[in-house]
Amino acid sequence: MALSGLDIYKLLPKTNCRKCGFPTCLAFAMQLAKKAVDLSKCPEITKEARAALESSAQPPIKLITVGVGETKLEIGNENVLFRHEEKFFHPAGIGIILEDNLSENELVSRVNQINRLHFERIGQTISVNLIAIKQTGNDKGKFINAVKKVSELTKLSLVLYSSDAESIKSSLEIVSLRKPLIYAADKNNYKELAKIAKEFTCPLAIKEDNLEKLSELSQLVSSEGADGLILDSGDKPLNKKIWDLTQIRRLALRKNYRPFGYPTIAIVRKRETYEQIIEACIYVLKYAGIVLLEGFSPQQILPLLTLRQNIYTDPQKPLQVEPKAYPIGQVSVNSPVLITTNFSLTYYTVLSELEASKVPSYLVSIDTEGMSVLTAWAAEKFTPEKISESLNKFEITGKVNHKQIVIPGYVAVMSGDLEEKSGFKVIVGPKEAAGIPSFLRNL
Amino acid sequence: MPLELLKEKCSNAIDVVEIGATASEGGSRDRVVKVGGQTGLPFLFEEMDAPNKPQVAIEIFDTEPADWPDTLKEPYGEALKNPVDWAIKCEKEFKADLLALRLSAIHPDSGNKSADEAVKLIRDVLSAVKIPLIIIGCNDEAKDNLVLPKIAEAAKGERCLIGDALQKNYKTLTAACLAYGHNIIAESPIDINIAKQLNILISEMGFAVNRIVINPTVGALGYGLEYAYSIMERARLAALGGDRILSQAFICFVGQEAWRAKEAKTTAKECPEWGNELERGILWETVTASAFLQAGADILIMRHPKAIELIKKNIEELMKR
Numbered sequence: 001m002a003l004s005g006l007d008i009y010k011l012l013p014k015t016n017c018r019k020c021g022f023p024t025c026l027a028f029a030m031q032l033a034k035k036a037v038d039l040s041k042c043p044e045i046t047k048e049a050r051a052a053l054e055s056s057a058q059p060p061i062k063l064i065t066v067g068v069g070e071t072k073l074e075i076g077n078e079n080v081l082f083r084h085e086e087k088f089f090h091p092a093g094i095g096i097i098l099e100d101n102l103s104e105n106e107l108v109s110r111v112n113q114i115n116r117l118h119f120e121r122i123g124q125t126i127s128v129n130l131i132a133i134k135q136t137g138n139d140k141g142k143f144i145n146a147v148k149k150v151s152e153l154t155k156l157s158l159v160l161y162s163s164d165a166e167s168i169k170s171s172l173e174i175v176s177l178r179k180p181l182i183y184a185a186d187k188n189n190y191k192e193l194a195k196i197a198k199e200f201t202c203p204l205a206i207k208e209d210n211l212e213k214l215s216e217l218s219q220l221v222s223s224e225g226a227d228g229l230i231l232d233s234g235d236k237p238l239n240k241k242i243w244d245l246t247q248i249r250r251l252a253l254r255k256n257y258r259p260f261g262y263p264t265i266a267i268v269r270k271r272e273t274y275e276q277i278i279e280a281c282i283y284v285l286k287y288a289g290i291v292l293l294e295g296f297s298p299q300q301i302l303p304l305l306t307l308r309q310n311i312y313t314d315p316q317k318p319l320q321v322e323p324k325a326y327p328i329g330q331v332s333v334n335s336p337v338l339i340t341t342n343f344s345l346t347y348y349t350v351l352s353e354l355e356a357s358k359v360p361s362y363l364v365s366i367d368t369e370g371m372s373v374l375t376a377w378a379a380e381k382f383t384p385e386k387i388s389e390s391l392n393k394f395e396i397t398g399k400v401n402h403k404q405i406v407i408p409g410y411v412a413v414m415s416g417d418l419e420e421k422s423g424f425k426v427i428v429g430p431k432e433a434a435g436i437p438s439f440l441r442n443l
Numbered sequence: 444m445p446l447e448l449l450k451e452k453c454s455n456a457i458d459v460v461e462i463g464a465t466a467s468e469g470g471s472r473d474r475v476v477k478v479g480g481q482t483g484l485p486f487l488f489e490e491m492d493a494p495n496k497p498q499v500a501i502e503i504f505d506t507e508p509a510d511w512p513d514t515l516k517e518p519y520g521e522a523l524k525n526p527v528d529w530a531i532k533c534e535k536e537f538k539a540d541l542l543a544l545r546l547s548a549i550h551p552d553s554g555n556k557s558a559d560e561a562v563k564l565i566r567d568v569l570s571a572v573k574i575p576l577i578i579i580g581c582n583d584e585a586k587d588n589l590v591l592p593k594i595a596e597a598a599k600g601e602r603c604l605i606g607d608a609l610q611k612n613y614k615t616l617t618a619a620c621l622a623y624g625h626n627i628i629a630e631s632p633i634d635i636n637i638a639k640q641l642n643i644l645i646s647e648m649g650f651a652v653n654r655i656v657i658n659p660t661v662g663a664l665g666y667g668l669e670y671a672y673s674i675m676e677r678a679r680l681a682a683l684g685g686d687r688i689l690s691q692a693f694i695c696f697v698g699q700e701a702w703r704a705k706e707a708k709t710t711a712k713e714c715p716e717w718g719n720e721l722e723r724g725i726l727w728e729t730v731t732a733s734a735f736l737q738a739g740a741d742i743l744i745m746r747h748p749k750a751i752e753l754i755k756k757n758i759e760e761l762m763k764r
Contacts, residue, residue, distance in 0.1 A: 030468060055453060082680070084673040121665065163490040215446040243738075250449045259444055274753050277726055278733050285737045299718030302706060303664060303730040310734075352705065361711070368531050372667075384633040415707075 005033035011044065011049040019043050044115045052438050054290035060252045060263050064203050064228050064289070066093065066130065066181045067157025073129045075230075076263035081249055084315050090263075091312040092283070093290040094304060095130030100146035107146060110296065112154040117159045117301050122319060122344040126305040128270075132159035132183065132292050140167045142375055147171040151178060159183050159292065165192035176200040177369050181290070183265070184232055187213070194224035202228070205265050209234035211244055218259035229262040230289060234316065235269055236277065240285050249287045263289030273297075273298045277304055312399060318370035319344035325394040326351075329360030334402040336361045336443060338429065338436075339387060340408060341368040357437035362399060365391050384414050389421035396424075408442075409435075450490040453683035453713075455486045456482045458653035458690050459495065459740075460626055462541065463575025464602040469624075471521055473573035474599060476541050478741040479653075479692040483683060485739050486761045496762045497736055499579050500541035501533040502698050502744045505556070505564055506548035511709045511746075514721045518600060526564060527571045532571040537748045543577040544568060547592050550581035558590040562597045577604040577744070579692075584612045592619035594703050601624040603744075604694075607658055610641050617648045629657040633670045634688070635678050635709065642688050652687070656694045656742065663707075664731040671695070675738035695735045699747030701728035725749045733757060751758035 009029035020041040022028040023324030031037045032053070039045065063077035072092040079084045096114050098107060120393065123370055133150050135143040143162060151158060151174070158180035160168050168182055169281055184205040185193040197204035204226050208214040214233050215353035221229060236361055251257035266283040268291065270276040276295050283291045284307055295301070313319065325344045327335075328351065340350045342365040354361055368376035376382035391397075391405070405424045407415070408430035419426045430439050461480040464470025469748035498722065507523045526544070531540040534581040547715055548554030549561050569576065578594055583685075592615060595605060606628025609618045613629070620627045620749055622653020629645060631638035638657055646652045659678070661671035675693055682690040707727035710720045717723060728750040731742045745751045 011738075082676050083669070116716070181517060211448070212446050219444065237760065238757075239488060239762060239763065242486050242761075243489050247448055254449060255447075257444065257446075259446070273722060274726060274729060274749075275756070276751065278757050280735050281730050281735060285734060297718050297722070298626050298716060299720075299723035299726065300718055302723065303726045306665040306706070307668070307730055307734060310665065313669050315673055317696070349666075355655075367659070398556070432703075434705075440489070 003033065003053070004432065005030040008053065011045075011052055011267060013044040013046075015044060018332040019042060023220050023311045032259065036217065039158050043200065043206075048300060053252060055258055056256060057419050058261070060256050060261055061230075062227075063090070064230055064263055066159075066179065066203050066290075068177070069155070070181050071129070071155050071157055072179075073157050073290075078249070078263075078287075079253070081246075081253060083311065086414075087314045087316065088312045089306050090289070092288050093129040093157070094280070094284075094301070094308065095132050095290060095292045096128060096296045097132045097161065097294050098136050098146070098150065099134045099136045099144045100139075102146070105150065107149055108153060112149055114155055114296050115156070117296065117305075119298075119302055119305065120347045121160060121309060121323065124319075126309050127154065128296075128301060128305070130157045130290065130292070132161045135162035135164060135167055138267070140170065143167045143170045144174065148174050151175045153325065157181070161292075163189055165189050168193065169196050172196065172200045172202065176202065179203070181205060181230065183207075185250060187217060187219070190217060190221050191224060194221045197226040197228065198224070203230060204228060205230040205232055207232040209236070212245060215259040216436065222259075231260065232263045232266070233260050233264075235267070239408060242282065245283070245287045265290040265292070268293035273300065276300075280304050282309050285311060308403070319369040321347045321365055321391065323365050323367035324398060325399065326363045327357070327360075328354045328363050331360045331362060331399075333399070336366060336398060336406060337396055337400060337404065338362065338406045339366060341363050341366055341370045341373055341382055343368065343370050343376070346372045350436065353433045353436040354440075359437075359440040361440070362396070362397070364390065364405075373410050377411050377414070382411065384418040384421045387418060391422055393425065408438075445728060449640045450488065453483050454682055455685045455687065455690060456480060457679075457682060457750065460604075460653060460656055460692050462577070462585065462602060462604050462626060463545060464600060464624075466698065468602070469600040470602055472539070472575050473572070473712065474540070475602075477636055481739075485737055487606055493548065493674035493762065494536055495741075497539055497741050497743065497758050499539075499732075499743045499745055499755055499758070500538045500543040500575060501669065501748075501751060502543045502545060502746055503529045503726055504545050504547050504698075505534060505561070506554055511702065514724045515702055515747055521668050527567050530572045531592075534574055535616040539574055539751075540579060541742070542572060542574055543579060543744045545579040545581075546594075547581050547591065549586055550583050551586055552583075552687070553630040561590050562593050564586055566598050575603070575683050576725045577603065577606075577628075579606050579740075584609075588612070588764075593617055593627055598625070600625065604628060606643065606655060606656075606694075608645060610637055610644070613641060613676075614648070617645050617650055621648065621650050626654045626656060627655050628658050629691075630660060633660050633662075633667075633674050633709060635674055635681070638678060639686075639688055640702045642691065646688070652691065655691045657689075657691045658694050661695045661697065661700055661731075663697075663704045663708055664727055664734070665691045665706060666700065666704055668731060670737045675735065675740070678741040681704065692741035693735075694744065695732070695740045696706040697732045697735065698728060698750075702746055730754050736761070
């Protein structure tokens, strides 16, 4: 949370000593607020004031990185409580928990299945980010072997899920270059784990059962020098968990409360196929930076990843595709020409139906500034003029030897006008994209 | 740095709407379903109160739905062919608290059933089940304006929830709901300003604002869910901040949207990488509903009995103090 010039002024010595090069402390404060000068120019500043000013210059929620390379996960650095206020920036990491007591065959099979959990949706790849290896007993060797095995089989970022400092340390000796997340430090082991996290420069999750204790632990761990933290407020009923996650976010953003200035992690406790997805979805909606769960079947993970994609979409900037005439399949001069908007959701919905129809076609995406068919039509971004213009610009007459275009059923009303303006014969297509395959078969 | 929680107190509460009337109130329902009354954002009980829990209504049709996947048809079986049997099955077998009957077959292009047929159906359903009723037209303005007033008259005293009133077509339905004591659904196209405008128009006809339920027009998971999610959050924040004309309960047509999604309908045979279609379809509807609960939904209109069971259980857990 940025401080105003006056807020800063209150923290300065107010001696107007001019050693900073400005005539008054107030003038210096104003320049500091604009970030035009550095605080070090003030030789008289107290230690407390320096700490307060430095912390205000940091983002309210620290950006934390788990893993390395192209699969690394970055979370935190969020600015708002509600996505309409700006947007949510760093999509929550989704991770699958694997227990170390699985047989080697089962472990290998699961990791391979988890590696395949990526899907194409509206032009983006959505995928799982993490695998958490959980220590289930006292057998340190079993845990380390599982960590080693999983790390060899996947490029996903790793979570070392154990409260035993020795197990964590020994496994980090093998996988520290992968910069895994250590889960989790509590009041009993935080000194050892903070030291390990610092030594291997890995992010560290900290866990306590209530917000007061979590705040204390956060301060204790930072005073041990570990600063890449992720917060867990423990296992509790769903509404209590929503309250905790909301408080942590609120306090970080509205009060710049430093002990909560980190992203959060939530572990899904439900085991039932459907219920664990509901629980995971609630955490994704309600600010969790990382959500770990056990379920990993594609029918469970696809809805969860889709929800995350929805919620982390920029509300001010609808996803768009480049306006142009896209050839779909092995097109020829006889292929039909279909018109749609450049709103990603519309375009990809039509595209997938066109592909399913197996009828090679041209799909012309008109620049509607990312609006869907009806919205664009109502906003006069999807008009006969605009479509005619685009047909010329994309040189449709040079691509096909017929003069017919298909428009979405919802804008049937523009047919006459469009025929007149474009010189193409207009055929009214189905209202819903789902009707395209049968429509094209009967064209 | 000691911890001081940041609790927010709101100056306004969401209106309470009552659906259904018992014999003592001039109706024939066995219960009154109440929603609304919250004094804060969903489920933050440390700083707000919510006297009524969100409700799920099972959606049924006056004719067998043509576009449902097998996974959705299966739990209802033969009952799909007869709306009265279907209603009874929802009440008895699936323990519905609320029923949403959609009169799709009155549409001129798909059935064109007469107002008399629709009135008979409503009377039959009202006598076959005891739970309160939501009644939805066919989305053909002229036909709805012809049929819905007769429905409202036939269901006089039952305090149904009838919809949808639109900005360009609200007068006939508002007058009918006013005359026969029903609640009304006001539909706006993912637009907070139109929602507000429509509430003003309806209330200017003398209709009590607390008998309006807002249909913000939701999209399914993966198909624009986030637009309605944010519109609902914005409207709720405005309402809790004191905007009385946006302080109504939300109704979300979750089933209708979720079961149109390709991901809910495509079989595992057609798309093996998406996994089992039954679980996937149920989750598509469940996750859509679950998201809108977090945005403040008060009434969810749903289809698959398993998804409904899951969401009801989720609501119980979320409401537990």
